Amino acid sequence: MLQKAVRVLAILMVAVMWHVGAQAAGSYNTVRVGALEARGDFEVRREAAPAEYTRSGRHKTITLDELERSGELRQQALSRHGGISGVPLSAGIGRTVNATRNQKLFGQLLDWETMQDGSSLAAISFVSPGAVGNRLILRVLSIDPKAVFVFRDGHDQLIHQVTGLEVLDAVTAGGKQDRLFAGPYIDGETSTLEVFLPAGVSPDTVRLAVPALSHIFISPHDEELNSKVGESSSCQIDVACKPEWNDVSRGIAKMLYSDTRDGYSYTCTGNLMNDTLNSATPYFLTANHCISTQDDASTLQTFWFYKSTSCNSQDASSSLKVLYGGATLLDTSIDTDSTLLKLNDAPPAGVQYLGWSTSLPAYGTSVGSVHHPSGDVQKISTGGIYGFSDCQIISDEGDFSCFDSSAISSNHMQVKWSSGVTEAGSSGAGLFQSINGSQYLVGQLHGGLSSCAAPSRTDYYGSFGVAFENGLSTWLDPEPVDASRSPVYRFYNANSGSHFFTSDAGERSFVIANYPSYVYEGIAFYAYKKALPDLDSVYRFYNFNTGAHFYTINQAERDYVIASFDSYAYEGDAWYASSGDTENATPLYRFYNTRTATHFYTADPRERDYVIATFPSYVYEGIGYYAWLTE
Known part of the structure; x- marks a missing residue:
C-alpha cells in the first residue's frame, strides 16, 4: 500500500511567483508550488547553422514505387476505435530504400560541392508517392561532430537541422548499437537530406546510409481541420469548448515516434509533469505500450498546443510548437502501463507543468482526461471512477486483461464516461481529479472498450500512485540535491x-x-x-x-x-x-x-x-x- 500521499500543483509558465507550502486536506499531505515564468522566445535547438549558401541542385532524387495500400492503412488505423488492446495509433509504415540501404550505395549518390569558405555540402532527396508525410531513417556509422544535418521539405523549406554531435549522442544513448537515427517528420511526399561539413572536415568522415523511411499516412498537425473530420468520433468534445480545462490542456502534447528497426510510426498522448522541487525539468509521462525503450524515446517528436482556435472551429491554433529533440527514458512499467521520459528540448513558453496526486480516487470520484483521439486536436472526456482492477499483459501485441480488485491491491482504475470517449491515439493521456479547485493527475490511459456507440463501457487507467511508489518518485519527488x-x-x-x-x-x-x-x-x-x-x-x-x-x-x-x-x-x-x-x-x-x-x-x-x-x-x-x- 502507498506509504504517503503526495500532490504537486502545476507550474504555469506565465508569471514569476514562488509559493511553497504544506496544507492538510483530509487525509492528504499536500505540497503546492506556485507559477514560474518562461523567459525569452521559444527556441527548439541551439546548434550552429551552416553559413549561407546556394545549393546547385545537382543532387540525386530517389523515388520509391507508389504504395497502393496507403489509403487502406490509414482507414484501418482510424477504424480502431475502442477495443481493450493497449496499442498506440499506427500513423506510418516502414519502407525499405534499397538505393541507399548501405554506406557504399549512399556514398556513391552524394555529389559534394565545395563552398567559397572551404565548407562542403551534399544532398539527396527521397520521394514516397502518396505519403501525407515522411521521416527518414539514417544509419550513422560515423560523422564529424561539427557536421550539420539539414532536413528540407519538397518546397525546399527548412524543417529542422541537427549537429553531428547531437546525432552521435542520440544513436549511442542507452547503449544503442544499431546506430539508427530518425529524422524529423516532414509534410508531403518529399524530403531532402543535406549534409554540411565545415571547412577542414573531409567528406571521407561521412559514413551514412538511409536504409528506410517512414511513410506517414496520418498527419500529426493538419492546419485545416476539415481534413480531420471523421478521424476522431463524432461524440468527442472539443477541449476549446471547456475553458475550465485550458490550464491542463497546456500540459498535454501529441506524440509522434518511430521504430527505427522497421520504420513504422505511431502517435499517442503525453503529459508534462511537475516535480516537488519546482525545477521545471521537462518530465513527460505517457503509456508503456507507447514508449518502453530508449530507441523509441530518441525518435520522439511532441506537438504542443495542437487544438482548435475556438469551440468546434475547423481551424487549428497557430500557436502549435514542435519539439524535435527526442527524450531520455527514465522509468517504464508494464504493471501500471506507465513510462516517464525527460524531454531533451526545453518545452515552449506557455506550457503547464501538471500537478499530480499519489492518492487513489474514491469510487464515484469525478474525473476528466484531455487527449488526442485518432491524432486529432485535443478533446476532453469527463466521467467517474466506477471500480478498481488488477490488469495484466497477456500477449506480445499488448493485449491485456483486467480483473475486479479491491482498491488497496489494484494497479488500474475503471473509468466510465458521461461525455466523450477515448480512441487509439488517446493512449498515455492523463486522468485528472479536481481537489480543492485544482486538477491533479492520478493515472494514465492504458486502453478500454468505450466508443461513441457504447460510451458507457469501461476504460482502464494505470494508477499513478502505484507507478510513483514503484519508481517515479526518484524523479518527481527527489531529494533536494543533484542526484541525477x-x-x-x-x-x-x-x-x-x-x-x-x-x-x-x-x-x-x-x-x-x-x-x-x-x-x-x-x-x-x-x-x-x-x-x-x-x-x-x-x-x-x-x-x-x-x-x-x-x-x-x-x-x-x-x-x-x-x-x-x-x-x-x-x-x-x-x-x-x-x-x-x-x-x-x-x-x-x-x-x-x-x-x-x-x-x-x-x-x-x-x-x-x-x-x-x-x-x-x-x-x-x-x-x-x-x-x-x-x-
Missing part, C-alpha cells in the same frame, strides 16, 4: 590507439574543437557527478608516456599508481559509480592493451565479447565497476 546521472562521453584517439572518457560536456566540446585526432563516439554510459551514499569515486589519471587516461574506482589501486608511477598524473575524481552490483546498474568491463599499454572500458557485453575474440593484445581484466545505461 549524467552521460559519460567516449572518444577514440587515432594517434595513441586508446579511448578517452569524460563526463564534462564542456571538455567534450573542447576536445572536439581542438583535437582532430580524437574521434567522438557518443555516450558510453551514465554515472553521477556528485558523491552520494553507496557510490564511490572513479579516479582519473593522465599517462604522459602513452598520452592516454586511466580510470579506476579502486582506492588502493589509485594510491599504488600515485606511489609507484611517476608518469601518471593524478587528475582527481572523474565521476561517481558503484563498486558492487546494484539495482539497474550494468557492469563496466575493463581491458589492458599490452600493445599500447593503455586500458579500455565498455558497458556493452557484445563489444566485450568481440574484443576478446578479435584482439589478442587486449587482456580482459573483468568488471571494473558498475555504471548505468540511462539517466
Whole structure:
C-alpha cells in the first residue's frame, strides 16, 4: 500500500511567483508550488547553422514505387476505435530504400560541392508517392561532430537541422548499437537530406546510409481541420469548448515516434509533469505500450498546443510548437502501463507543468482526461471512477486483461464516461481529479472498450500512485540535491590507439574543437557527478608516456599508481559509480592493451565479447565497476 500521499500543483509558465507550502486536506499531505515564468522566445535547438549558401541542385532524387495500400492503412488505423488492446495509433509504415540501404550505395549518390569558405555540402532527396508525410531513417556509422544535418521539405523549406554531435549522442544513448537515427517528420511526399561539413572536415568522415523511411499516412498537425473530420468520433468534445480545462490542456502534447528497426510510426498522448522541487525539468509521462525503450524515446517528436482556435472551429491554433529533440527514458512499467521520459528540448513558453496526486480516487470520484483521439486536436472526456482492477499483459501485441480488485491491491482504475470517449491515439493521456479547485493527475490511459456507440463501457487507467511508489518518485519527488546521472562521453584517439572518457560536456566540446585526432563516439554510459551514499569515486589519471587516461574506482589501486608511477598524473575524481552490483546498474568491463599499454572500458557485453575474440593484445581484466545505461 502507498506509504504517503503526495500532490504537486502545476507550474504555469506565465508569471514569476514562488509559493511553497504544506496544507492538510483530509487525509492528504499536500505540497503546492506556485507559477514560474518562461523567459525569452521559444527556441527548439541551439546548434550552429551552416553559413549561407546556394545549393546547385545537382543532387540525386530517389523515388520509391507508389504504395497502393496507403489509403487502406490509414482507414484501418482510424477504424480502431475502442477495443481493450493497449496499442498506440499506427500513423506510418516502414519502407525499405534499397538505393541507399548501405554506406557504399549512399556514398556513391552524394555529389559534394565545395563552398567559397572551404565548407562542403551534399544532398539527396527521397520521394514516397502518396505519403501525407515522411521521416527518414539514417544509419550513422560515423560523422564529424561539427557536421550539420539539414532536413528540407519538397518546397525546399527548412524543417529542422541537427549537429553531428547531437546525432552521435542520440544513436549511442542507452547503449544503442544499431546506430539508427530518425529524422524529423516532414509534410508531403518529399524530403531532402543535406549534409554540411565545415571547412577542414573531409567528406571521407561521412559514413551514412538511409536504409528506410517512414511513410506517414496520418498527419500529426493538419492546419485545416476539415481534413480531420471523421478521424476522431463524432461524440468527442472539443477541449476549446471547456475553458475550465485550458490550464491542463497546456500540459498535454501529441506524440509522434518511430521504430527505427522497421520504420513504422505511431502517435499517442503525453503529459508534462511537475516535480516537488519546482525545477521545471521537462518530465513527460505517457503509456508503456507507447514508449518502453530508449530507441523509441530518441525518435520522439511532441506537438504542443495542437487544438482548435475556438469551440468546434475547423481551424487549428497557430500557436502549435514542435519539439524535435527526442527524450531520455527514465522509468517504464508494464504493471501500471506507465513510462516517464525527460524531454531533451526545453518545452515552449506557455506550457503547464501538471500537478499530480499519489492518492487513489474514491469510487464515484469525478474525473476528466484531455487527449488526442485518432491524432486529432485535443478533446476532453469527463466521467467517474466506477471500480478498481488488477490488469495484466497477456500477449506480445499488448493485449491485456483486467480483473475486479479491491482498491488497496489494484494497479488500474475503471473509468466510465458521461461525455466523450477515448480512441487509439488517446493512449498515455492523463486522468485528472479536481481537489480543492485544482486538477491533479492520478493515472494514465492504458486502453478500454468505450466508443461513441457504447460510451458507457469501461476504460482502464494505470494508477499513478502505484507507478510513483514503484519508481517515479526518484524523479518527481527527489531529494533536494543533484542526484541525477549524467552521460559519460567516449572518444577514440587515432594517434595513441586508446579511448578517452569524460563526463564534462564542456571538455567534450573542447576536445572536439581542438583535437582532430580524437574521434567522438557518443555516450558510453551514465554515472553521477556528485558523491552520494553507496557510490564511490572513479579516479582519473593522465599517462604522459602513452598520452592516454586511466580510470579506476579502486582506492588502493589509485594510491599504488600515485606511489609507484611517476608518469601518471593524478587528475582527481572523474565521476561517481558503484563498486558492487546494484539495482539497474550494468557492469563496466575493463581491458589492458599490452600493445599500447593503455586500458579500455565498455558497458556493452557484445563489444566485450568481440574484443576478446578479435584482439589478442587486449587482456580482459573483468568488471571494473558498475555504471548505468540511462539517466
